[in-house]
Amino acid sequence: MTESRHTAVVGLQWGDEGKGKIVDILARDHDYTVRYNGGANAGHTVVIGAERYALHLIPSGIMHPGKVCVVGNGVVVDPHQVIKERDALVTRGIDVSPRRLRLSDRAHVVMPWHKTLDAALENLLSTGQSNAAGADHSIGTTRRGIGPAYADKITRASALRLGDLCDRDHLASRLEVITHIKNAQLLAFDPDHQPFDLEALNAEYARLGDELRPHICDTTYLLHEAMAEGKRLLFEGANACLLDVDHGTFPYVTSSNCSALGIPAGTGVPGRNIREVIGIMKAYTTRVGAGPFPTELKNEIGNRIRERGREYGTTTGRPRRCGWLDLVAVRYSAMLTGATQLAVMLFDVLAGLDELRVCTAYRLRDGSVTQRFLPDAHRLEAAEPVYETLPGFGAEITAARSHDDLPREARAYLKRIEEYVGVKVGIVSVGPERGQTVVRG
Numbered sequence: 001m002t003e004s005r006h007t008a009v010v011g012l013q014w015g016d017e018g019k020g021k022i023v024d025i026l027a028r029d030h031d032y033t034v035r036y037n038g039g040a041n042a043g044h045t046v047v048i049g050a051e052r053y054a055l056h057l058i059p060s061g062i063m064h065p066g067k068v069c070v071v072g073n074g075v076v077v078d079p080h081q082v083i084k085e086r087d088a089l090v091t092r093g094i095d096v097s098p099r100r101l102r103l104s105d106r107a108h109v110v111m112p113w114h115k116t117l118d119a120a121l122e123n124l125l126s127t128g129q130s131n132a133a134g135a136d137h138s139i140g141t142t143r144r145g146i147g148p149a150y151a152d153k154i155t156r157a158s159a160l161r162l163g164d165l166c167d168r169d170h171l172a173s174r175l176e177v178i179t180h181i182k183n184a185q186l187l188a189f190d191p192d193h194q195p196f197d198l199e200a201l202n203a204e205y206a207r208l209g210d211e212l213r214p215h216i217c218d219t220t221y222l223l224h225e226a227m228a229e230g231k232r233l234l235f236e237g238a239n240a241c242l243l244d245v246d247h248g249t250f251p252y253v254t255s256s257n258c259s260a261l262g263i264p265a266g267t268g269v270p271g272r273n274i275r276e277v278i279g280i281m282k283a284y285t286t287r288v289g290a291g292p293f294p295t296e297l298k299n300e301i302g303n304r305i306r307e308r309g310r311e312y313g314t315t316t317g318r319p320r321r322c323g324w325l326d327l328v329a330v331r332y333s334a335m336l337t338g339a340t341q342l343a344v345m346l347f348d349v350l351a352g353l354d355e356l357r358v359c360t361a362y363r364l365r366d367g368s369v370t371q372r373f374l375p376d377a378h379r380l381e382a383a384e385p386v387y388e389t390l391p392g393f394g395a396e397i398t399a400a401r402s403h404d405d406l407p408r409e410a411r412a413y414l415k416r417i418e419e420y421v422g423v424k425v426g427i428v429s430v431g432p433e434r435g436q437t438v439v440r441g
């Protein structure tokens, strides 16, 4: 049997749930780790002993010698970033040879103008110049050029794919047209814009193409051939369900399909080939960037969670907003992504609180109560959380290695999650390291 043996790891909240840790653990039992969405906006952490690795574009399976890592067609790739990341890993003794890192020839390229446009738009929106009230309407993007790169993919005429970098004449003819369009767009935005130099770009991107050529291939055939040989694939979601461009808190989202729904389009592998979808969730909630967050705690408890959980962005270093667990949101994401089990992460961070709250419904402005998530920022902003209170657990749990090692109150908290979401908790994480993990049979 070559089908239905594959696994996906998907974030169920607003990102940073601990996907990198779980992918690293599961990669041992899979042959390929595959990214299907997002770009260098992702920041996935893997901790091995005293070593800490932050991965943005290279899949988190890279720590396992001999395993293959694939960046699928649905990812937007900044060539400078992927080379920087590859070389930094090589310096630390990790094999990132072309045999191990495969990049789709159809992945779109993040170009300098994408980052310029991303920042220009965010600056315009944040200064309040865009509206009479002077309000900040920025999204709080990572400024990695993600939105503009995906916009060009959809626009088509002004997009470049990794495969285009591998043929100098073809690249030169594409860049001529695209640079013309981009200079016109940026001039409209900023009259002081210095036009991009076509010759310099030709030289730079031909060189990047030469450097990346050994990694670039048709990853769709690569993955289908691997499946036919009986290899197991592990899909690594970037960003998370509530940031999904179609199903998240629009417009405070990213620009790709982050849930498991993005896998077929972002890799060419049919959804029916995936057997397990592991929904990764924190034991509480965080969000970085702007947008509604009903259970946000702007108080001592929120600060305590931020400090104990080291809740500062892996990509941008920004402090993350912290709050109670929103079960309405998690149940919605689990439904959307087809989660077959949950991994509850950073559970250790909640130790020492007298009581724990979980949001089980929203109260709306008209007084009605709903258990449905509201995947629209304007509507979700009006939602007040309805909480259930559960007893906290005083003792530290970082040394727990089995379910029975957890205090009774901690087990009750996990049980309530399972009941509400309707999906079993298969993994509990009690610290950043590989070993600080409880796997339930």
Ligand code: GDP
Pocket: 011, 015, 016, 017, 018, 019, 020, 021, 042, 043, 044, 045, 046, 047, 308, 309, 310, 314, 345, 346, 347, 348, 349, 429, 430, 431, 432, 433
């Ligand atoms: P990702 O984007 O989903 O891969 O998550 P990030 O790497 O951005 O953020 C998760 C952070 O939590 C990282 O610093 C991890 O090392 C850390 N982490 C993961 N699991 C645990 C855990 O169970 N407990 C604690 N204290 N930290 C964890």
Ligand code: IMO
Pocket: 011, 014, 015, 016, 017, 041, 042, 043, 044, 139, 140, 141, 142, 143, 144, 145, 146, 147, 237, 238, 239, 240, 243, 252, 253, 254, 255, 288, 289, 290, 314
């Ligand atoms: P990982 O994979 C947390 C957020 C940004 C911003 C919004 C849009 O590490 O979980 P973008 O740069 O994508 O246009 O920003 O999405 N965001 C993330 N937040 N973790 C991520 O990735 C994120 N990727 C994007 O903060 O609010």
Ligand code: MG
Pocket: 015, 016, 017, 042, 043, 044, 045, 314, 315
């Ligand atoms: Mg992250």
